[in-house]
Amino acid sequence: MMKIIQPCIVCISCCVFLSQAIAQTAGSQEKDPFDELNQAIEKNYSTKPPTSSPAPHTESVQPAQATQVTQATEFSASSQLNEFKQWQDNYLSQYQQYRKAYFSALDDRRDQLLKQWGDAELSNKSQFVKYQKGTNGNAEKVVYDFANNEVRLSWLSNEEQSITTGQIKQSLQQLSKDADNKQVVASILKQESDYHSADKLLFEQYLKEGKLSETTNRFHQNKRYIYEKESEKVRGQMLAQQQALDKLYDQLIQPTPKNNRPSKTLDSTHDNTPDYNHNYKKAQRSVDAAQQKQLQVKIHQEKIQIKREQTERLTRLVNNIKQLPSPKSQQQASNNQKITTVTIPLAKSSELAKAQPFVAQVKEQSQRWQLPPSFVLAIMHTESYFNPKAQSHIPAFGLMQIVPNSAGTDVNRFLFNKDKPMTSRYLFQPNENIEAGIAYLHLLDERYLGAIKNNQSRLYCMIAAYNTGSGNLARSFNKNRSRSVSQAVPIINAMQPEEVYQYLLNNLPYQETRHYLQRVVAREKLYQVVGS
Incomplete structure (x- = not known):
């Protein structure tokens, strides 16, 4: 029977790290929240190419033997399909476990940031966000904004504290020494060679065009505004998960369409092979229409589950926002903190x-x-x-x-x-x-x-x-x-x-x-x- 190599199943044990890795204290140095998952992938996934068992030997067989061979072949095909179906079930189950653990950890992180900063700014496609301790011990946030072509530094401090030009310079020097920032700084400054002098370039740009602003109350935002902002993120994330399920279905079931065009690639190393990962694709093609329908039903059920999870996440968001202090109560508190932000616009470029x-x-x-x-x-x-x-x-x-x-x-x-x-x-x-x-x-x-x-x-x-x-x-x-x-x-x-x-x-x-x-x-x- 052909052995199907199981692709890209994220084991449930890999999910436990997420709550610990993503939900860090906002004032601490951030690690890569996916570092432990990377290690699990490297450890648990086979890198060997798929192999198949030898086909039953059919040369010079008698009728009775031929019947046995046919039965063995049918049994092999049936077992192969059962194995493939079991793999699909396991894949979807573990995908659900991973998704729940991931978003639970992400929501933990969001709630921590809302509690500490009154806002939950996280890395996304167009910006890289890092939370760390500043040189003066205050919590610090750095945002490299690629869409708006600017760098923003924010400090969380007591009301009576002021951020000086010297502290800004020190923070920029600290950024330049952080190896994790190298790629981002080099990219946003447009040149690799600029990285080593990034602090000087950014400080000069700050002196020229930088803007300093203070928010005297970190919980200045209306709670309804916070909910609308964060709930929109949740809905977008869960919509992306539904689209990811569509892609998952295609990966699990859809065979590669026939291509009659001659290959135009200059890399013959890979395209000389007509069908990569042949055994896995062979198993996909052997799944009949009824089984495809069954998988469609499972994917649809999983989408319904995603909608339930969205409702649960939004309910959690409402409950956590209710616990945030109001702007008025925070102003009356003796430990009120302010947020000072420096915005450094970068040189305009094409x-x-x-x-x-x-x-x-x-x-x-x-x-x-x-x-x-x-x-x-x-x-x-x-x-x-x-x-x-x-x-x-x-x-x-x-x-x-x-x-x-x-x-x-x-x-x-x-x-x-x-x-x-x-x-x-x-x-x-x-x-x-x-x-x-x-x-x-x-x-x-x-x-x-x-x-x-x-x-x-x-x-x-x-x-x-x-x-x-x-x-x-x-x-x-x-x-x-x-x-x-x-x-x-x-x-x-x-x-x-x-x-x-x-x-x-x-x-x-x-x-x-x-x-x-x-x-x-x-x-x-x-x-x-x-x-x-």
Whole structure:
């Protein structure tokens, strides 16, 4: 019987660390909240390529023996499907356990920050946020804002304390000595060489254009405003989880559509193999329509569960906000604290200048897989604003926002013959992230969407699929809402590229993906000079 290597199952034991890792005290030096998960992945996942057991020997057999062989083969196929079904059940169960542990820890962290700072600012796609102790012992927050092109430093102090120019300079010097900040500082300053003198550059910019503001009451925000702000984050996070389930379904069940186009890649090492991870894909194709329907039902039930979890998280948020002191009561308290913030606007630069630290690697990998560099840079811009420490709560990591256990696993199988997720540590390295992101775009281009004949139509579909998955892309075109790409391809091929683009804008299941497509298409024009 063929042995199916189980891909990207996050073991339940890996989840326990999350509450401890994410929910740290706001004044302490932050660690990578995914460091222990990285270690668990490295320890628990096999890196050996999938292997299959020898097929039953059928040469020179008598009729009775042939019957036995047939029965053995049928039993093997049945056992294989049962094993695959069991794997699917385990995958969904452990995905649910991981999701619950992750968001419980994230909410713990949010509640701690609300209690200490009156606000819960965390790292996301467009900004990197770090909490630490300042040189004067006060709690300190640093925000590298890639979208607004600025750096913000905030201190939590007693009302009578004032933040001096000397303290600002010391804090900037401390930032420059922190190795964790190197990639972010170098990226936001546009040049790697600027990192070693980053404190001087930032201090000079502060003296020129910096602004200092004070919030005399850290709980100055109206509780209703806090709820609206934080509840919007929760809803967005849970919507992202529903989209992640769509991608998960595609990964579990959908076979790779046939591609009749000749491969255009310059990397023959991987594309000489017609079907990577052959045994796993063979098991996928052997799952019949009834079993696919069963999995669809399970995915639907899991989405209902996500909605229940959203309600639970919102209820918890309400209860915790109620416990926050009101602005008036805090003003009357003897231990009232204030927040002092310094905003340092950075020198204005073009989008191409922001991309410059990554252009060489993008061009190298784009040439390797024969994709337009401008197309890749537009996706990178939209995914992360060129923030190498970008992190969303799907979770996805790095410049091209790779989800470890979907795109990360696909690329690991394809490039390295490893059947495991990529780690956040790996994906926070710009060169590795770019390689993974462009390799995944190649898989969309040549494998999943390779049967789309027109290059421009295929690029539009690749953009949408990169954001929402190939199954949701197919749903946009199939009248029966099927997730089958093979069924959607003839419809796409009958359209002109502009018709494909407009059809996607009108019919993609998620509004966020429609906006994503528009942004990438518009930004691609900004980077066309890179490919010239």
